[in-house]
Amino acid sequence: MKLVGKYVDKHGAGHVTLRPEDDEDMWHLYNLIQKGDSVRAPAIRRVQKTSTTGSIDSQRIRLNLTLAVTSVEFSSYSAAAEQSSSADPSGSNNSAALQIAGRVIVENPHVKLGAFHTLDIEANRDVRIEKSDGWDSIALSRVEEAIVPGRGAEVGAIVCGEGTAAFCLLSEHMTLVTHRISVPIPRKAASAGSSQHDKALTKFYSTLYDAFIRHIPFGNVGLKAIVFASPGWVRDSVYEYVMQEAGKRNDKVLQRALREKGMKIHISSPHVHSLVEVLKSPEISSQLKETKFAREGLALDKFHKMLATDELRAWYGPKHVALAADRGAIGTLLISDELFRASDPDTRKKYVALVEGVQQKGGDAVIFSSMHESGQQLNQLSGIAAILTFPLDIEVVEAEEKEEEQRKKREMEVDEKEEG
Amino acid sequence: MADYFIDISLVSAAVSRTASPVPKGKKGATTITKSAVKSGISTPAKGIAVDQRMLDLSALNLTEERSVINEEIPKASFAREKLLEEAKKVIEAEGKERKKEVSLVVIGHVDAGKSTLMGRMLYELGRLDEKTRLANERGSNKAGKSSFSWAWSLDGTVEERERGITMDIALQSMSTPHRQITILDAPGHKDFIPNMISGASQADCALLVVDAATGEFEAGFDRGGQTREHVLLVRSLGVSQVVVAVNKLDQVQWSKSRYDEICDFLRPFLVQSGFHPSKTKFVPVAAMQGVNLVTLNGEAAQELRQWYDGPTLADYLDQLEPPARDIYAPVRIPISNVFKGSSSGVAVSGRLCGGVVQVGERLRILPGDETAAVKMIEVKDESVPWAAAGMNVTLYLTSIDPVHLNIGNVLCPPTNLVPLATTFTARIIVFDIQIPITSGASIELFHHSRDVPATVSNLIATLDRASGNITKKKPRVLTKGTSAEIQITLRTQSLSGPSVARPIPLESFSVNKDMGRILLRRGGETIGAGIVLEIFG
Numbered sequence: 001m002k003l004v005g006k007y008v009d010k011h012g013a014g015h016v017t018l019r020p021e022d023d024e025d026m027w028h029l030y031n032l033i034q035k036g037d038s039v040r041a042p043a044i045r046r047v048q049k050t051s052t053t054g055s056i057d058s059q060r061i062r063l064n065l066t067l068a069v070t071s072v073e074f075s076s077y078s079a080a081a082e083q084s085s086s087a088d089p090s091g092s093n094n095s096a097a098l099q100i101a102g103r104v105i106v107e108n109p110h111v112k113l114g115a116f117h118t119l120d121i122e123a124n125r126d127v128r129i130e131k132s133d134g135w136d137s138i139a140l141s142r143v144e145e146a147i148v149p150g151r152g153a154e155v156g157a158i159v160c161g162e163g164t165a166a167f168c169l170l171s172e173h174m175t176l177v178t179h180r181i182s183v184p185i186p187r188k189a190a191s192a193g194s195s196q197h198d199k200a201l202t203k204f205y206s207t208l209y210d211a212f213i214r215h216i217p218f219g220n221v222g223l224k225a226i227v228f229a230s231p232g233w234v235r236d237s238v239y240e241y242v243m244q245e246a247g248k249r250n251d252k253v254l255q256r257a258l259r260e261k262g263m264k265i266h267i268s269s270p271h272v273h274s275l276v277e278v279l280k281s282p283e284i285s286s287q288l289k290e291t292k293f294a295r296e297g298l299a300l301d302k303f304h305k306m307l308a309t310d311e312l313r314a315w316y317g318p319k320h321v322a323l324a325a326d327r328g329a330i331g332t333l334l335i336s337d338e339l340f341r342a343s344d345p346d347t348r349k350k351y352v353a354l355v356e357g358v359q360q361k362g363g364d365a366v367i368f369s370s371m372h373e374s375g376q377q378l379n380q381l382s383g384i385a386a387i388l389t390f391p392l393d394i395e396v397v398e399a400e401e402k403e404e405e406q407r408k409k410r411e412m413e414v415d416e417k418e419e420g
Numbered sequence: 421m422a423d424y425f426i427d428i429s430l431v432s433a434a435v436s437r438t439a440s441p442v443p444k445g446k447k448g449a450t451t452i453t454k455s456a457v458k459s460g461i462s463t464p465a466k467g468i469a470v471d472q473r474m475l476d477l478s479a480l481n482l483t484e485e486r487s488v489i490n491e492e493i494p495k496a497s498f499a500r501e502k503l504l505e506e507a508k509k510v511i512e513a514e515g516k517e518r519k520k521e522v523s524l525v526v527i528g529h530v531d532a533g534k535s536t537l538m539g540r541m542l543y544e545l546g547r548l549d550e551k552t553r554l555a556n557e558r559g560s561n562k563a564g565k566s567s568f569s570w571a572w573s574l575d576g577t578v579e580e581r582e583r584g585i586t587m588d589i590a591l592q593s594m595s596t597p598h599r600q601i602t603i604l605d606a607p608g609h610k611d612f613i614p615n616m617i618s619g620a621s622q623a624d625c626a627l628l629v630v631d632a633a634t635g636e637f638e639a640g641f642d643r644g645g646q647t648r649e650h651v652l653l654v655r656s657l658g659v660s661q662v663v664v665a666v667n668k669l670d671q672v673q674w675s676k677s678r679y680d681e682i683c684d685f686l687r688p689f690l691v692q693s694g695f696h697p698s699k700t701k702f703v704p705v706a707a708m709q710g711v712n713l714v715t716l717n718g719e720a721a722q723e724l725r726q727w728y729d730g731p732t733l734a735d736y737l738d739q740l741e742p743p744a745r746d747i748y749a750p751v752r753i754p755i756s757n758v759f760k761g762s763s764s765g766v767a768v769s770g771r772l773c774g775g776v777v778q779v780g781e782r783l784r785i786l787p788g789d790e791t792a793a794v795k796m797i798e799v800k801d802e803s804v805p806w807a808a809a810g811m812n813v814t815l816y817l818t819s820i821d822p823v824h825l826n827i828g829n830v831l832c833p834p835t836n837l838v839p840l841a842t843t844f845t846a847r848i849i850v851f852d853i854q855i856p857i858t859s860g861a862s863i864e865l866f867h868h869s870r871d872v873p874a875t876v877s878n879l880i881a882t883l884d885r886a887s888g889n890i891t892k893k894k895p896r897v898l899t900k901g902t903s904a905e906i907q908i909t910l911r912t913q914s915l916s917g918p919s920v921a922r923p924i925p926l927e928s929f930s931v932n933k934d935m936g937r938i939l940l941r942r943g944g945e946t947i948g949a950g951i952v953l954e955i956f957g
Contacts, residue, residue, distance in 0.1 A: 184826060186759035187588050188576045196759050197577055231611040231944070232587065233579065268611070268944025269864050271873045273911070277943065308855040311897065316858065380860030380875050394896065 001025040001146045004126050012134030016143055019126050023076065023096035024171050027371060028146035029121060030074040030098055032139055033129055035343050039100055040066040040128040041119050047110045061110055065117055066128075067102035074098050076176060076371075097121075136352045138340055138367070145172075154291060156216040157227040157278060158208070160234050161270025163200070165208050167215040168275060172292045174371040177272055178215045181207050205241040212242055218257040225287060226257065229265045229278050239264055275373045276300070296374040299334055299366045303385050312391035317382045323397050325354055329388040333358045333365040336375055336383040340367075351384075363389075507747050507776045507808040514742075519595060522742045523602035523771070523812055525623035525659070527616065527650040529640025530608035532631040533667045535586050537707035538605050539570030544714040545734070547594045548573050570708065574605045587612050589619035589756075591769070591812070593800045596738040600800065602812045608646050610944060617653060617939060618756050618827075618869035622771040622812055625661040625740045626654045629707075630682060633671045637682055643852075649946055651693050652851060656949030657937055660743070661699040662690065663736045670706040674723040679704050701736045704728055745809040749774030750836035751783070752927075752935055753815070754868035758825045765795060766822040768831070769814040770869075773934035775833075777815070778806035783831040785824055786838050786925040792820035792831075828870030830925040830935075838935065840923035841955040842910045845880065846938060848950030849903050856897040857906075857947060865908060865924075866939040872924055876940075878907035905953070908938075928952045 001020050008014035020029055033039055043065045049057045076096040098121040107113040121127060131139065155170040163185040169176045183204040186196045217223060228235040239262060246254040265281050267274040278284055279297035288294040306314040315324050318339075324330050339351050355365045368375035378385065514520045526534045539556075542548040556572040565584050568575070574590040575581055586607040593602050604619040620626070630637055630647060640647040651662070664686060672678045683702045690700050705712045709720040714734045716725060752773040761767040777783070777794060784791050796816040797807050807813045817825070832838050850857060857863075857876055865874040881890045883903045890905075898904050910921040929936030929951035940948040 184758060184822075187757040187827070188580075188590060232609075233583065237579070266611075269614075269871070269941070271864065271871075273862050273873050304855045307858065307897065311856070311899075377860070377862050380862060380877075381858055382860065 001028060003143070003147045005128075006143075008135050008140070012131070012136060014135065015128055015130040016135070017126050017128045018143070018146070020121065020123055022123065023176070024174050025123070025146060026074065026096040026098040026121060027173055027369075028142060029127065029129075030072055031337050031341060032142055032146075033069060033072050033100060034131075034341070034345070034348070035069055035071065036132040036345065037069050038066055038105060038130045038132070039069055039102070039119065040064060040106075040130075041100070041121060042125045043117060043119050045111060045117065063108060063110055065104055065108075065111065065119065066106040067100065067117060067119060068105045069100055069102040071101045072098070073101075076174075133345060136349070137356055138352050154222065155225045155227060155284075155288065156218065156223055157229060157275060158212065158216070158238070159267070159270060159272055159274060159278075160208070160228070160230045160238055162232070162234055163204055164270055165204075165211070165238075166272050167211060168272065169216075170275070170293055170372070173369040175275065175293075175373060179211050181211055183207055201237075205238065206245075208238060209242055209245050213254075218261075219253050223257075223261065225263055225284065226261045227263050227265055227278055227284065229267045229274065230270060231266070231268055234270075235264045235266075273373050273377075276377065279374070292369070293372050293374065296366060296368050296372060299332060300368075300374045300378060302332070303334055303387055306387050310391060312393055313388040314385070315388060315392075315394065316385035318384050320394060321384050321386045322350075322354065323401065324386050324388055324392060325357055327392065327397070328361055329390060329392055330358050330361075330363045330386045331389040332387040333363060334368060334378055334385040334387075335365065336368045336370050336378045338370045338375075338379055339383050503776055503778055503806060504747060507806065511745060511747065511808060519598055519600040520742050521600045521602070521811065522625055522740045523604065523623045523810075524625045524627055524737065524740065525604045525606055525616075525620045525654060526627045526629060527606050527620070527646075527654060528608055528629035529631065529636075529646040529650075530585065530610070531636075532608060532629045532640060532647075533707045534608060534629045535571035535574045535590070535605055536568070537570075537629055537665060537667060537705070537713070538590075538592070538603055539573040540707050540710050541713050541733070542573060542592060542594055542603075543570070544710055545594050545596070547592070567708070585609055588615045596734055598738050599740060601737060601740075602800070606650070608650075610644075610646055610649075613646075613649070613653070613941070613944075613946070614866065614871050616650065617657070617866050617871075620650075620654045620657045620659065621754070621868045621934070621937070622756060623654070623657075623659055624743050624810070625663070626651075626659045627737070628662055628664045629667050630664060630686070632666050632669045632678055632682060632704075634678075636668075637685075641685070648689070648852075651690065651695075652949070653939065653946060655694045656849070656939060658933065660695065661740055662695050663701045663703065663733070663740075664690075665707075665733055666702065666704045667707050669704050669724070670709060670711070670720075674704075674726075676727045703731065703733050703736055705733055742810065746774050746932075747776050747808045749809065749932060751775035751777050751781075751831070751833050752838060752932060753777070753783075753813070753831040754870075754935070755825065755827055755829045755831065756869040758822070758827055760822075761816045765816050765818045766820065766825055767814055767816050768825055769812070770831075771812045772807060772809045774809050774932055776806055776808045777813070782834055783817075784834040784837060785820070786830045786832060787840055787923060788824055788829070790820060790824040791834055792817040792825075794818075828868065828924075830868075832925075838925040838927055839955050839957075841926040841952075841957065842921045842923045843877070843907065843956040844926060844928075845905060845907050845953045845956075846950040847883070847903070847905050847953055848938075848940065848948040849885070850898050850900055850948045851946055853900050853945065853947045855942075856899045858897050861942065862911065863908075863947065864941045865910070866941060867924060867926060867937075870924060871941075872922075873911040874940075875909050875911055876906050877909040880905040880907060906950075908940075923957075926952055926955060928954060 001018050004019050005017040020026055042062060044060055044062050047059050047061050051057060099118055101118040104111050104113060104115045104117055157168045157170060159166045159168065164182045166177055167179040169178055183200060185200040185204060188197050216226060218226060228239045243258055263283055265278050265283060267277045276297055279294055280301050285294050285298065303314055315321055335355060340348055342348050358365050368378045370376060370379050526538055528534050543553055552573060557569045560566050560569040560572055568584045572581060575586050580587050586605060588607060590605040604623055606616040606619045628651060631640060639645055666679055666682050669679060691697055704724060711721040711724055712732050714732055716732055753770045754773060755768045756770045758768050779794050779797055781794050782791050783794060794815050795818040797804050798814040799807055799811050830838050859876055859879045861876045863874055863876060864871050879895050879898060882892045882895045883905060884891050885903045912921050927935035936952040938950055938952060939946060
């Protein structure tokens with residue numbers, strides 16, 4: 001994403017103009033734009049004109065519209081990636097779509113004030129965002145993150161089992177499952193012999209190879225690693241097969257890419273959610289330490305481990321985490337970006353304050369992207385969790401809170417009595 | 421005229437030289453024919469002439485009778501009630517006239533010698549012929565893995581043989597004097613536990629193989645070893661009888677103290693896991709030498725004979741009791757394998773979790789909208805007209821496209837469908853885990869041969885293990901050893917896009933025990949086992 005213009009005063013009021021370039025930028029915009037913001041972007045609108053004689057003239061006009069946002073929708077279709085990834089060497093496939101609906105708030109000659117419109121945000125067209133209640137620190141840091149140049153798909157991963165494979169592209173903020181294959185493989189059986197099994201396996205490998213060529217942008221310089229992950233030994237066989245095929249077809253680029261970036265990693269199940277294990281593995285985490293998704297994976301892992309070793313230092317759930325924050329106990333805050341997308345501005349403000357509070361006290365706040373597996377898992381876990389610096393017993397804390405409440409109540413009553 | 425007659429005899433070999441002339445369309449012959457008809461001699465010759473014409477025509481492919489390949493679905497031979505009666509009669513006769521049928525899963529830590537033991541056992545019982553044995557021996561010697569020669573009779577695929585490790589369930593059958601046993605040889609490696617679960621869910625009894633060699637038994641039993649996990653798994657899948665074969669005793673010089681040590685170690689663990697002591701048997705063996713598998717005779721068994729004169733492994737297997745079969749339940753067959761049939765059509769195998777299925781019946785495939793007809797039923801390599809609950813069957817299906825059949829699907833009658841579930845509640849027991857289960861924990865759900873990603877969406881309550889009473893509502897986490905009621909939701913397959921989880925066929929435990937058992941795993945570790953309480957859809 002490119003930052004075209006930015007004007008934000010010290011109170012947070014102002015606007016930012018951005019130019020999205022790829023899928024991930026759409027995801028950033030989705031996280032930036034909230035209900036109530038005003039967004040200005042180019043749009044195509046069908047304009048009807050009724051002449052004095054009563055004939056209706058309909059025209060499509062390209063114009064800039066400014067909307068007061070009522071809803072934002074994001075969708076990414078992995079199927080659409082099929083054609084684009086092979087054609088586009090940069091590895092950016094425009095399969096994500098962002099739609100912003102709202103009422104027009106700036107009148108122009110063609111569109112009346114208050115008319116509804118839905119903007120389809122397009123790549124390489126400027127979008128101006130103005131926040132209704134100011135730019136908070138989370139939103140501004142999101143803009144900062146989004147405009148860092150030179151991103152793209154960073155890891156291509158093939159998660160396979162016997163007969164199944166999922167092709168994933170991991171970038172800073174997104175995991176895209178671009179393709180899945182599943183080839184039925186008969187089990188070895190005494191009656192049928194093992195030939196059916198072997199035949200099906202060969203078919204699986206060749207299907208996988210074809211899909212690999214199409215879905216993994218192995219020639220891309222930005223791609224840091226190509227991961228083959230599976231339980232058992234499927235990854236070895238798959239890697240070998242792809243390598244052999246590349247040799248047979250004399251595909252020098254693929255051969256080099258495999259040699260330089262190929263990695264075989266053991267996971268415990270052939271499902272996509274095992275990607276978390278891939279990111280935890282020492283091979284990957286040492287190489288990709290700096291990337292956001294590796295950090296997220298490590299933070300979540302740390303939380304789980306803390307839950308196992310010292311339950312009193314691992315809290316989750318919005319209420320509990322807020323209580324821990326009140327006591328200044330949070331060492332690392334794990335929070336999902338989904339919480340910031342809350343349609344209710346107060347909820348967002350609450351979480352923004354929470355993150356700012358933790359950061360002020362020297363704590364660490366990791367904002368998870370819910371387009372990653374780790375983010376999905378955090379979402380399941382209520383979207384917010386914290387590793388505390390010192391153990392706190394939830395029940396004790398809750399009892400304290402209750403007492404405090406009762407004390408306040410009593411004081412109020414006393415006050416009322418005194419007044420009365 | 422004489423010339424004419426010779427000519428005819430050359431044309432038609434069927435006519436002898438002395439016989440009357442045959443009509444061959446030659447002029448002048450007709451008159452003779454007429455007289456011949458009257459005399460009644462030419463009838464066979466006429467027949468031949470017609471055949472000849474048909475023959476010529478058929479070579480031109482002009483005949484209409486081209487056989488349309490239309491697979492006939494055999495008619496069901498019994499009415500439902502009669503079939504049940506028949507099945508009941510046969511099952512009651514089991515043990516009197518017929519051998520009782522049990523299925524046995526072979527479990528244990530990797531390299532405990534499960535496949536070798538079973539390979540040897542098959543040989544001793546005459547199921548493995550000398551020729552195959554020699555071929556295996558030669559093959560394994562050539563590959564430099566002579567110690568795997570017995571295992572090769574079960575480990576059939578190239579990769580298994582290359583690595584010297586079982587990767588998938590091998591299905592075999594053998595027969596002892598009083599039992600007909602289906603053997604499911606499970607892989608011991610922890611990466612293949614999904615396959616092991618698929619096998620164990622088809623079994624009534626278990627044969628636990630442990631390695632007696634110094635350090636090996638301990639390695640298998642410690643944390644991360646499969647002995648412990650397998651025992652818990654099979655118990656949670658409803659297996660209640662176990663025979664423990666203490667293997668490789670030859671490597672510890674047939675030390676009785678080592679054998680006793682292992683037995684004393686395992687006994688309390690098995691009781692704790694839920695196996696009744698009376699249904700737990702121990703037997704010392706050496707699989708490679710074939711000691712105490714079927715007989716205790718022979719030179720190799722000399723040392724063992726000095727302190728052991730109990731039953732052999734085969735004797736114990738001969739005493740296994742098949743559990744009660746519910747033949748009145750609706751048919752449920754979770755598919756554990758799909759392959760091409762030997763002739764035509766598609767074959768599926770699995771175990772009947774209830775009911776009776778017969779040739780000619782129509783079965784619905786769930787999930788999905790397709791039905792298939794049963795063309796043939798095979799039990800233990802023999803074609804049978806029907807099969808009842810508890811049997812491991814191979815069904816040959818027809819009038820179905822094989823793409824609709826996948827491992828993990830469930831066959832059931834079209835009139836009595838298995839409910840499909842994406843959200844359900846379950847009562848679980850949490851195993852020995854390090855990281856506690858939180859609400860929202862992502863897990864893999866195992867049900868028969870299917871495993872799907874799922875989430876623990878709600879921790880409803882923790883329960884008292886003994887009484888089942890609620891001890892705490894809405895617990896924050898579930899730690900090891902607790903019993904709890906939880907809600908499980910299947911996860912969607914993709915991270916983005918439409919969030920629709922594919923439902924799986926599942927039944928509550930109260931309706932069908934076999935269809936209501938689930939296992940939960942996470943990160944290559946079994947974290948819990950349980951039963952389905954209620955399905956929300």
